[in-house]
Amino acid sequence: MSQSTAPAPWRDLTDPRRAVTVEDLEAGLKEPVFENLEIPEQLGPVTITVDDHKIKRFSFTQDDYGSWYLEGCPAFGGARIGQPALLGNDLVQLFTTRYGASKTVGFHTEEQMWFDNPVRLGERVTLSGTYVDAYERRGQGYVVMEAQAVGEDGRSIVRHRGVEILRTVPGLIAGRGASPTPERRVTGEVPADARQIEAATADTREGDVLLPLRKIFTAEQTAVFSRIGEFVRNTHNDLQIARAAKLPTLIVQGQQQYGAAAELMARVFGLAWFTGGWLKMKFINTLQVFDPVEFSGVVTSVTKEADGRRAIELDVWARRESDGRMTAVGWASCALP
Template sequence: MTTELFDRKEVYVGRDFGGVTCDVTPDLVATYIAGTGDDNPWYRGNSPLGGPIAPALILHSAVYHTLAWYLPNIYGNLHARQEWDMFAPVMFGERLTTRSVIIDRYLKRDREYVVNEVLVGNASGQIVSRSRTHQSFLLPEQAKEGFVVDRAREKDSSRSFKIGERGGDPIGSPMRTITEAMCMAFSGPARNYHNDRQKAVELGFPEIVVQGMLSVCLVAEMMTRRFGLGFLYGGKMDLRLVNVLWGNDVTGPKGLIVERRREGIRSRAEVEVWCDKADGTKTVVGSASAIEL
């Protein structure tokens, strides 16, 4: 059914942007490993389910299969928040189908936000994951010359975030350098501000802006290694991307299990999570959880 209430280019709540169909192949997983550094043995066949399991966020960028949901002014746009719910593992050889719809649009300070929800289903019709991407755009009156965000911004006292101070059982993952080759594998092959410095400058940034979803994948890697199938079946993340991760920065995820609560016959571990740069600057803060099996 068509409607004449909205212009065909308008980004409105409820607008459906369709989706893509994708086969989970060894090449797809190899590209994921090259882009993230996450080389879990389960991806190569030694898994509790008897065959290779795909990374939890194997379709991390399905939301970006089209940018028609972006607002017109893309100068200085930023990935601001990412929510994710895992419902079932994905095995090699499965065929996945996505569906993308705008579920919210709101104003906050000097930016306008659009929220795009993506459902991922398998060939049997089962929903295996749901994600909600909050993308922020400068308001027209906030347009200015020069860099929208530079390296000095993250040193401002207002960009300091208190997390990980409650105490609890620590979890973590090794720090790694996010190389330009990783950026190309994760955000390529087309050149854009996530893998090419000149493209970044054109959009108001001094260096390559590492795609925010890469840090989200690092948190998912940490949760998978700590909780295994308990994260792939029913895991959750709600993350705010608070400082820019630049190309060639060193970063890594950390977490603290701060609470355990009953869920059916099992318990759910609630985790404070964040990503640090080598100098302690936090780029991601938020929460995650998983079932303890």
């Protein structure tokens, strides 16, 4: 008689296989409204496995089929690693361990991640977070989450800090502009004669402009990224909900745009991005599915650190091709090895 083995752990925050025996997959979860927040409030922990499917699914949703992710990374003995922002949405979605995801019509206003180490294929990762602050501004209720993904050996993979309007009408608030912050204003404007670069090198200088990364996020990519496979309904995968939110069609999740910006940074900095990159973005306009968008940036500072490395800072942005308006603005930094 063959010996039975336990099934492998599922790879997502919510196991869609529960639908076979559970009528309401969100039973017992809180209504996602500002009044139900507890500060501080623990979210998770949960453990996921970074398997082949998870990496390939992210490749599909981001249209990012880099060889390090699908074939192997020479710097790690040929082992495959995950894309830099692979775990970003898992961290954002930690709130759905306590709140009903399909009852949320929110707006992700700000995302910030610190990249400490690459995640490896087959690795079990623990995700945990906390709602650390909540406030009201311009008639909207905001909540701040801090979270982290930790590898099975205890090393930090990525750290996250995000700001979200928990429930709103996205079609009415999009385009109002980011809230005042002390950061440098990002205009997305560059001189016509600026030098265009694809990767940061020893001669990178202030004023260099990044070769744009062009994306078209399809409805299928956006729906998969936004958890349609786990039966979660939202403005990214359900037209009825999008229309109720005063949107003409599905919109691309801010975190999905963030993943493309992180892809651009990995192209610019290589492996250094996975072990010391920082990227903060604010989402200021909606991006509809199938609307072409370009991600780019400009070098704003090049300094020499105490250990001799060259630290590079940039302004970054995402710009819709349809009307030239920016959908996201941000700031990034990384030191060359």
